[in-house]
Every structure is written in structure tokens, then in C-alpha cells.
Amino acid sequence: MTVTTLPKTAPQNGTTRGSGEKAVGVTSHVVLAIWSVVVLVPFLWTLMSSFKTTREIFASPFSLPQEWQFQNYVNAWNTAGIGSYFVNSVLVVACALVLTMIMGAMTAYVLARFEFRGRTVIRYLVVAGLTFPVFLAVVPLFFILQQVGVLNTLPGLILAYATYAYPFTVFFLVSFFEELPNEVAEAAAIDGASEWRTFFQVMLPMAGPGMASVAILNFVGLWNQYLLPVVLNSNRDNYVLTQGMAAFASSAGYDVDFGALFAGAVTTIVPVLVVYLIFQRRLQGSVSAGSLK
Amino acid sequence: MKAGVVKATTSRHPRRLTFDHVSLMVVFLGIPVALYLVFVLYPFTQAAWYSLTSWSGFTATQEFIGLDNYTRLFTDRLFLKAVGNSLVLLLVVPVVTLVLSYALACLLTFGGSSTGAVRGLKGSSFYRVVSFFPYVVPAIVVGIIFGRVYDPSAGLLNGLLTAGGLGRFTDFAWLGNPSTAMAATVVVIVWSFVGFYMVLFVAALRSVPTELFEAARLDGAGRFRTAVSIAAPTVAGSLRTAYVYLGIFALDAFVFMAALNPDGGPANSTLVITQQIFSTAFRDGRFGLACAMGVVLALITFAFTGLVFGAGRIVRKVTGS
Numbered sequence: 092m093t094v095t096t097l098p099k100t101a102p103q104n105g106t107t108r109g110s111g112e113k114a115v116g117v118t119s120h121v122v123l124a125i126w127s128v129v130v131l132v133p134f135l136w137t138l139m140s141s142f143k144t145t146r147e148i149f150a151s152p153f154s155l156p157q158e159w160q161f162q163n164y165v166n167a168w169n170t171a172g173i174g175s176y177f178v179n180s181v182l183v184v185a186c187a188l189v190l191t192m193i194m195g196a197m198t199a200y201v202l203a204r205f206e207f208r209g210r211t212v213i214r215y216l217v218v219a220g221l222t223f224p225v226f227l228a229v230v231p232l233f234f235i236l237q238q239v240g241v242l243n244t245l246p247g248l249i250l251a252y253a254t255y256a257y258p259f260t261v262f263f264l265v266s267f268f269e270e271l272p273n274e275v276a277e278a279a280a281i282d283g284a285s286e287w288r289t290f291f292q293v294m295l296p297m298a299g300p301g302m303a304s305v306a307i308l309n310f311v312g313l314w315n316q317y318l319l320p321v322v323l324n325s326n327r328d329n330y331v332l333t334q335g336m337a338a339f340a341s342s343a344g345y346d347v348d349f350g351a352l353f354a355g356a357v358t359t360i361v362p363v364l365v366v367y368l369i370f371q372r373r374l375q376g377s378v379s380a381g382s383l384k
Numbered sequence: 385m386k387a388g389v390v391k392a393t394t395s396r397h398p399r400r401l402t403f404d405h406v407s408l409m410v411v412f413l414g415i416p417v418a419l420y421l422v423f424v425l426y427p428f429t430q431a432a433w434y435s436l437t438s439w440s441g442f443t444a445t446q447e448f449i450g451l452d453n454y455t456r457l458f459t460d461r462l463f464l465k466a467v468g469n470s471l472v473l474l475l476v477v478p479v480v481t482l483v484l485s486y487a488l489a490c491l492l493t494f495g496g497s498s499t500g501a502v503r504g505l506k507g508s509s510f511y512r513v514v515s516f517f518p519y520v521v522p523a524i525v526v527g528i529i530f531g532r533v534y535d536p537s538a539g540l541l542n543g544l545l546t547a548g549g550l551g552r553f554t555d556f557a558w559l560g561n562p563s564t565a566m567a568a569t570v571v572v573i574v575w576s577f578v579g580f581y582m583v584l585f586v587a588a589l590r591s592v593p594t595e596l597f598e599a600a601r602l603d604g605a606g607r608f609r610t611a612v613s614i615a616a617p618t619v620a621g622s623l624r625t626a627y628v629y630l631g632i633f634a635l636d637a638f639v640f641m642a643a644l645n646p647d648g649g650p651a652n653s654t655l656v657i658t659q660q661i662f663s664t665a666f667r668d669g670r671f672g673l674a675c676a677m678g679v680v681l682a683l684i685t686f687a688f689t690g691l692v693f694g695a696g697r698i699v700r701k702v703t704g705s
Binding site: 115116118119120122123124126127129133134137140148150152153194195197198200202205213216220222224225226227228230231233234235250251254255257258285287290311314317318321322332333336337340349352353356359360363364366367371374375378379 | 488517531638674
């Protein structure tokens with residue numbers, strides 16, 4: 092629509108320039124479309140392969156399944172244990188997410204709105220946790236969890252997830268709490284609200300958009316977490332989904348039920364796809380907001 | 385949403401030590417920071433100490449051996465190989481990802497009609513939604529999928545190549561060949577990150593006042609010129625931050641390696657530092673040595689971060705902006 096009206100409004104109304112414009116637009120679309128295909132095709136191929144028998148998978152990468160093997164999903168869910176890994180993942184990620192959001196919001200609130208000795212030090216400590224490679228910490232962390240007695244348990248994993256997501260959460264939320272108007276908190280104090288009530292009933296709801304952005308980024312990060320469970324959680328019954336998928340993929344190499352492997356991959360992707368499609372606007376928004384800080 | 389909100393200053397009047405205030409500080413600050421110290425910061429300092437011991441995990445005390453672990457590492461050919469591979473990733477992954485994602489972001493931002501106002505491309509939100517998606521898929525699953533895509537006989541890639549008439553790629557093992565394994569791995573990492581950084585750069589480019597680009601256009605600058613000499617310097621901060629993130633990630637890369645070539649690849653051509661740390665610690669039980677590797681990794685990370693930010697500072701000083 093805009094394309095047809097443009098030549099009239101164009102300052103230099105040469106036809107060559109107009110067609111050059113069009114060529115650039117078309118080229119841009121072609122390049123971006125090619126990239127979209129490159130992104131989508133592996134996923135679509137995975138989806139298609141998840142309905143094929145292992146024999147069909149090895150016969151040809153392109154052939155459609157002769158019969159749609161929904162059995163692959165049943166096998167992945169039950170035989171390969173993806174079902175119980177899935178439940179573990181939901182449990183661990185949900186608990187860790189709540190824990191890290193509560194702890195992070197509380198700390199960020201105090202750091203943003205109170206002055207006290209040691210505030211700068213704590214801010215630096217939070218940044219330090221963001222810059223050190225996690226790989227440096229995993230060995231000692233393994234033994235700390237062992238000493239506390241939560242190694243290879245879901246509570247131990249929740250604790251590790253929550254504390255490792257904590258510096259990011261605080262770092263991101265401090266700026267949100269700093270931007271809240273001071274007058275509201277003061278009005279609440281004058282009305283006799285306690286510090287606790289001021290936080291939970293006044294300040295926290297006002298920081299809602301920031302909380303939502305950080306929560307989504309944390310969800311993606313925690314759901315995709317791989318290193319922490321591999322190191323801290325070697326009990327097969329407690330495997331989370333990422334770990335379980337890795338074990339499934341490498342379990343035999345020769346005797347793997349590849350149809351079920353593809354089905355397991357699809358099962359892992361679908362929850363994040365749903366969350367992504369619902370929240371993609373906010374997710375991309377929070378990435379952008381983060382970039383401009 | 386944030387516009388119009390006056391940035392609040394923290395309350396400056398001294399607070400009395402009421403139960404309300406003290407309990408808030410203890411619960412809001414004390415408990416989370418204590419957990420953070422115990423589970424995150426303390427392990428970092430402990431790792432530095434363990435790296436000076438010959439600890440194997442079974443003794444209650446650790447024997448101090450000074451810098452022996454470090455001298456051992458500098459003669460350990462496998463570890464040096466891993467460091468070399470990690471440095472290759474550090475050099476290649478950020479540059480390729482940044483160039484590709486910045487180019488796509490510029491197409492999205494400037495690809496629309498350039499007569500009149502600077503416009504984005506129509507349908508740009510579709511491209512953004514699609515390209516960003518790999519970022520939210522667990523990296524291990526991305527790795528598993530591409531492990532199948534690269535499969536010599538039943539994989540999608542060789543299927544496409546042979547169907548396209550390139551018969552010599554029948555049964556070519558992309559991940560099993562020392563000369564292609566690393567490149568094939570880099571492609572997967574780049575593939576999964578480009579969309580994320582594209583979205584980031586689109587946001588950065590949109591925050592630049594459009595007058596700037598329109599002025600450049602009036603002066604006769606083409607799109608490519610605009611993207612490289614006008615837009616890139618104005619979003620240099622975002623580019624630098626992205627470069628650091630990507631570099632830190634490239635130095636890790638553990639997840640992708642675990643999915644594509646868990647044992648270091650053919651002739652250890654994709655073995656990276658993080659894999660060496662993992663196997664030295666949890667397979668060999670040489671925790672002291674593994675921690676020394678961790679310290680080396682941290683030092684490389686800091687050197688890289690310092691270099692990128694330091695270089696940025698120098699450039700700004702020279703250009704006087």
C-alpha cells in the first residue's frame with residue numbers, strides 16, 4: 092500500500108531511484124526470508140522425523156512417515172523417562188523461579204531505596220557474581236552441596252538454580268525500583284504502613300512490569316540450564332529435562348530409538364514455544380530494555 | 385512507560401532502629417545475601433585455594449603444592465589444545481554472530497523504502513519472532529537436533545547436498561572429520577544466537593534519533609554507508625556489550641560440545657577448556673588441577689572483557705566523543 096503511494100511523495104522522483112528502492116526492499120525481504128527458512132527448517136524436520144520409525148529415518152531424511160508414529164511420543168515419555176524428567180524440570184524451575192524472584196526483588200528494593208553502610212560493597216558483590224565464569228565455581232559448589240547434604244536432590248538443585256540466577260535478578264531489578272517515585276512510599280509511611288507492608292502492597296505491585304520481564308528471562312535461563320544439573324544431580328530419578336535429553340541422545344549411539352529421540356526433542360521444545368508465543372513481545376522488550384541500560 | 389517518572393533519590397533521612405526496619409533488613413538483605421555468599425561467591429574463592437592444592441576430594445584436608453598445578457598445565461598438551469580451541473571460538477563466534485545479526489538488524493531497520501522518512505521493513509515482526517526463537521530452545525536440544533542434521537547418512541544436511549547434486553557429500557561426517565568438526569560446531573552456535581542479537585540491535589538502532597539517518601541520506605549516503613559509518617558508531621555501546629556476552633559464552637560452549645561431540649571431537653579438534661575442567665574434576669577426580677583450569681579460564685575471561693572495554697575507551701578518547 093505504501094509502496095504505490097511513495098513515488099509521489101518522494102523528493103527526488105526519478106524512476107530509476109524508485110526501482111532501486113524496490114530492489115533494496117525486495118533484497119532485504121529475500122535475505123530475511125532465507126534466514127527464517129534456515130531457522131525454521133531444522134525444527135520442522137525434527138517435527139516430521141518425530142513421527143517416523145527409526146528405519147524410515149535412516150532410509151531417507153526427506154520421506155514423510157508412512158504411518159504417523161504417535162507411539163514415538165509414548166516411548167519417549169515412558170520408556171526413555173522424558174515424562175518424569177519433565178515433571179522434575181517443572182518442579183525445579185517453578186520453585187527456583189519463585190525463590191530467586193522473591194529474594195532478588197527484596198534485595199533490589201533495599202539496595203535501590205535505602206542508604207546504609209556496605210551498600211556499595213554488596214552492589215559490587217552482585218556484579219562480581221555476573222562476571223565470573225560459573226565453571227570456576229562448580230567444583231567447590233559440588234562439595235558444599237555435599238556437606239549441606241543436598242547433593243543429588245531436587246531441593247539442592249533448586250537452591251543452586253535460585254542462587255545462581257540471583258545476581259542477574261538483583262542487577263536487573265535495582266534499576267526498576269530506583270525509578271519508582273519516592274512520594275508513594277513516603278505517603279504510605281505517613282499513613283502508618285510498616286516497611287513490610289509498603290514493600291508488598293505498594294512498591295512490589297508498582298514494579299510489576301520489571302518483575303515480569305526478569306521472570307521471563309529467568310524462566311528461559313533456568314529451563315535451559317544444563318551445567319548445574321549435570322554436575323550437582325547425578326541421580327537418574329532426579330534428572331531434569333535437559334540432562335535427560337542429553338543422556339537419551341548419548342545412551343547408546345547405535346541402539347537409540349531415533350524416532351523417540353526426535354519426539355523427546357519436540358516435547359522439550361513445545362513448552363518454551365508456548366511460553367514464547369504468549370510472551371514474545373515482552374521477552375523481546377526486556378532484551379531490548381536490557382541492551383539500552 | 386518509564387518516561388515521565390522522575391528518578392527517585394533514596395530516602396536520606398536516618399531511620400530509627402525499629403523492629404519493623406531491622407527485621408526488613410535482615411530478611412530482605414541478610415538472608416538472600418548470605419545464601420548468595422555461601423553458594424556462589426564462596427565457591428569462587430575456594431576454587432582459587434583448591435587450585436594450589438593436590439586435592440582429590442577424598443581427604444578432609446588439602447595438601448598445599450603452590451603453583452605446581454599451573455606449571456603442570458603449561459606442559460599439558462591436551463589442555464593447551466583445549467585452550468587453543470577455546471581461543472578460536474573466542475575469536476570466531478562473536479565476530480561472525482555480530483556481523484550477521486547486525487546486518488540482519490540493518491535490513492530490518494533500513495530495508496524499507498528510503499524515500500521520505502526512514503522506515504523499517506514491512507513484516508519485520510514476523511522475521512524477529514522467527515529469528516529469536518532458537519534462543520529460547522534449550523541449547524542441549526539445539527545441539528541434539530544438529531547432531532542429527534549432520535548425521536553422515538541420515539542427516540538433513542547431506543540429504544540436501546546430495547539432492548542438490550553434490551554427490552561427494554554422501555556419508556560425509558561433518559562432526560567426525562578434524563577439518564570440519566569445529567566449523568560445523570561454530571555454525572550451530574552462531575545459528576542459535578543470531579536472532580537474539582538481531583533483536584538487541586534493532587532496539588538499539590530504533591533508539592537512535594531518525595533525524596541522524598535522514599541527515600545522512602540528504603548528504604547522499606547510501607544504505608550501506610549509513611549502516612556502517614553512521615549507525616554502527618552510534619550503537620557502539622550495544623555492540624561492545626554484545627561482543628563481551630558472546631565472548632564469555634564462546635569461552636564456555638560446554639552445552640553445545642556436550643551435545644555435538646562430548647569427547648572432544650575427532651583428534652580433539654573441538655575439545656574446549658570447560659570440557660577439560662569437567663572431565664578432570666568429575667571423571668578423574670583431580671579437583672585441584674580442575675580448579676587451576678577454572679582459574680585460567682577466569683583469567684582469560686577477564687583479560688578479554690578488559691580488552692574489549694579498554695579498547696572501547698581508547699577509541700572514544702582518540703575520536704574525542
